Amino acid sequence: VxxxxxxxxxxxxxxxxxxxxxxxxxxxxxxxxxxxxxxxxxxxxxxxxxxxxxxxxxxxxxxxxxxxxxxxxxxxxxxxxxxxxxxxxxxxxxxxxxxxxxxxxxxxxxxxxxxxEKHPRQSQSAADKQIDKILLTVGTIDDLKEQIADDRKRLRKSRKLSTSEKNTLTASIEATRREIGSLQAKVDSMQNALGTEHCRRLESMRGSEYLSARVNARALRAKIRQALVAHKFERRKVERAYRHQLLEAKEHAQTKDLVHRRERGISAMVLKFNKLVERMVVLIKEGKKPRGRARFPRKLEAKKLFKLDIDDEIWQEDPGLGPQDEDDLPRYLSDLNVQRGMTALLEKNRCLEE
Structure with missing residues (x-):
């Protein structure tokens, strides 16, 4: 084990x-x-x-x-x-x-x-793919709006409809409205991720180097956060297991390798992220950013990340990259009682099986 x-x-x-x-x-x-x-x-x-x-x-x-x-x-x-x-x-x-x-x-x-969950992927055409998703979703919203208009026309001719048909049409309109609201929220989220919430013509932004760098930086930042969460749990489990097995021999070479080998990969991702940030800053200064207030993204410091401080910048919203669910941390990450309870629940289940 x-x-x-x-x-x-x-x-x-x-x-x-x-x-x-x-x-x-x-x-x-x-x-x-x-x-x-x-x-x-x-x-x-x-x-x-x-x-x-x-x-x-x-x-x-x-x-x-x-x-x-x-x-x-x-x-x-x-x-x-x-x-x-x-x-x-x-x-x-x-x-x-x-x-x-x-x-x-x-x-x-x-x-x-x-x-x-699969890690967000990086690619040179990441921004173009995001634009395609936005345009496709906007097209779906337009189709749903036309459907609502048709249903309303049918309701105006209510004299020819039975009560059950009226109720069906009314329920259909309400369901379509909810779907439109959900899709519109998704569009707003994708535009915030791109930083194009103030732009009208998304088609003209295909091939934008700035948007590509921004999308890749957001994906890499999310990947770093996931890696840090995994690193936290791995380190805690390994240290506890080795304290039990090696009788406080904390400086054992294999222990250090198991605990810190993830850090090299995370440090490499941080270095790559900082290079993307530097490129974004250059593009902003060259005026290649879409309309809106220009905000420079923040670089990350690898040494601070491994302290796993909840107040570190990696867990806060970056004004240059937009929100990434910083205000909605799940309880299994933010609540110590839930973490202890989950561990105890798993232990209890194994005891009952034993």
């Missing part, structure tokens, strides 16, 4: 044995225990013949099998007592966190879904 802590957090939330239903407290060390039990045969079997080696291994396995059956009751009692103790501890944490198990399960599910 310990080796799972070296994997990426997105992998752990789905495949880690302590987070998967049905694993209980299985640690995956069955083969290692068997190898440990027959290691005393190594010296003698090195000089044995082929058939003698097979015979001795076969006899040893039969002996181990009988011994394990003889000690089965003791083993089961020990496992049961450990599970009961851990279940009691987990229940105390659940009671103290003040959240229902249904809410904690929903938050855990939301975290898994968020971690499994």
């Amino acid at each position: 310990f080796h799972a802590y070296g994997h990426q957090w997105a992998c752990q939330v789905v495949f880690h044995p302590r987070k998967c239903a049905g694993f209980g407290f299985t640690d995956g060390e069955g083969c290692e225990r068997f190898w440990s039990s027959i290691r005393h045969l190594i010296a003698g079997l090195r000089v044995s013949g082929y058939h003698r080696r097979l015979f001795i291994l076969d006899r040893q396995m039969h002996s181990l099998d009988k011994e394990s059956v003889w000690k089965l009751a003791t083993w089961l009692r020990k496992r049961y007592q450990v599970a009961q103790r851990r279940l009691s501890d987990a229940q105390l944490v659940l009671d103290a966190c003040g959240e229902t198990e249904e809410e904690l399960a929903a938050q855990w599910k939301a975290q898994v879904e968020a971690q499994m």
